Amino acid sequence: MGIDPSLPRLLQLASPSLPVGMYSYSQGMEQAVEDGWIKDEAQARDWLSGLLRQGLASLDAPLLALAYEAWARGDAEAAEHCSARLLAMRETSELRAEDRQTGQALARLLDGMGVARAKAWTRHRQATFAAVFALAAVEWGIPKPQAVAGYLWGWLDNQVLCAVKLVPLGQLAGQKLLQGLALEIPPLVDLALALPADEIGSRTFAAALASSRHERQYSRLFRS
Numbered sequence: 563m564g565i566d567p568s569l570p571r572l573l574q575l576a577s578p579s580l581p582v583g584m585y586s587y588s589q590g591m592e593q594a595v596e597d598g599w600i601k602d603e604a605q606a607r608d609w610l611s612g613l614l615r616q617g618l619a620s621l622d623a624p625l626l627a628l629a630y631e632a633w634a635r636g637d638a639e640a641a642e643h644c645s646a647r648l649l650a651m652r653e654t655s656e657l658r659a660e661d662r663q664t665g666q667a668l669a670r671l672l673d674g675m676g677v678a679r680a681k682a683w684t685r686h687r688q689a690t691f692a693a694v695f696a697l698a699a700v701e702w703g704i705p706k707p708q709a710v711a712g713y714l715w716g717w718l719d720n721q722v723l724c725a726v727k728l729v730p731l732g733q734l735a736g737q738k739l740l741q742g743l744a745l746e747i748p749p750l751v752d753l754a755l756a757l758p759a760d761e762i763g764s765r766t767f768a769a770a771l772a773s774s775r776h777e778r779q780y781s782r783l784f785r786s
Contacts, residue, residue, distance in 0.1 A: 571702040575695065576712035578719050582667040582691070587660045588724040588784035589613075590772030595728045596779060597772070603735045606725040610718065610743055614750060617766040618717060621651060622692050623710050623754030624762045629696035630706050638679070642686075645693035651763065653770035656777050656786040665689030668698070677701050710751045718743055724784065 578584065591609065594600045600609050625648045632640035645665070652658045666689045672680035679697060683689050692713060699709035719740065726736040764770075773786060 568702060568704045568708070572699075572704045572708055572712045575698055575702070575704070575709075576716040576719075578716070578723065580668075580716075581671060582664045584664060584716070584720045585723070586784060587664075587720075587786040588728065588776075589657065589660070589721070589786050590769045590776055591721065591724050592728055592782055592784045593772040593776035593779055594768070597775070599768070599772070600725070600729060602729065603731055603739060606729055606731065607739055607743065610721055610725070610739070611746060613721070613766055613769055614714065614718065614743065614746055617764045617769065618714055619750040619754045620757065621762060621764040622648065622717075623714060623751065624757045624759075626692040626696050626713055627706055627710055627755055628759070629693045630700060630709060633679070633697050633700040638682075641693055641697070642688055644696075645686075645690045646688040647762075648690045648692055649688055653764075654773040654777065656773050660786045661690040661692075662687070664691040665694045668694040672698055672701070707751055707755065710754055711747055714747045714750060715744065718747070727783070 574580070591600065594609065600606050625644045629641045629644040632638070632644060649658055649661055652661060666684055666686065668691060669680045669683035669686070669689060672694065673684055677698065679701070680694065683694055695713055696709065699706070704712070722736050722740045725731055725739065726733065731739070776782065776786065
């Protein structure tokens with residue numbers, strides 16, 4: 563059995579080296595560490611696992627899947643609605659700015675790589691990373707479940723890198739953290755794809771609080 567030709571595209575899309583600036587965002591983790599909520603590997607695992615289950619799998623992933631379906635049938639208006647809905651559910655200005663900036667950055671990258679439908683999103687005020695990620699997945703023939711898994715993996719990889727720098731954790735601890743949390747991704751993909759549209763939403767209250775406090779943090783390394 564040969565390798566699915568979409569796999570290298572997915573690896574490229576989920577890579578931390580993708581030039582969209584994800585490395586500059588911690589999504590409130592920096593403040594959580596500052597406040598003493600995350601002091602060690604175990605607490606970092608609990609924080610990231612909670613965000614995966616209560617945030618990414620119940621908000622980002624199902625809306626990414628809906629945007630994927632919209633792009634696949636050529637319905638740009640429906641894709642825009644999914645993106646706007648995701649942006650509206652971001653609790654702080656930092657998180658909204660992060661989504662808009664990374665979404666537009668990915669659109670510019672795709673536009674430069676010949677994805678014609680990305681051009682309109684390079685300065686789109688409702689751009690989100692998930693919606694443009696979904697567009698890339700459709701254009702590159704990446705199946706929807708794999709696209710959702712790749713999105714969750716990319717988020718987790720970046721957040722573990724943040725934890726390594728901020729807690730701080732050693733490189734081995736970071737890899738053990740990544741290895742363990744990655745096992746949560748397959749069942750979360752199934753849950754996200756089965757979630758009814760009227761149940762989509764985030765329940766990450768501590769992360770929202772950390773993000774709002776981070777906007778006024780005195781000294782910081784990350785933009786969120």
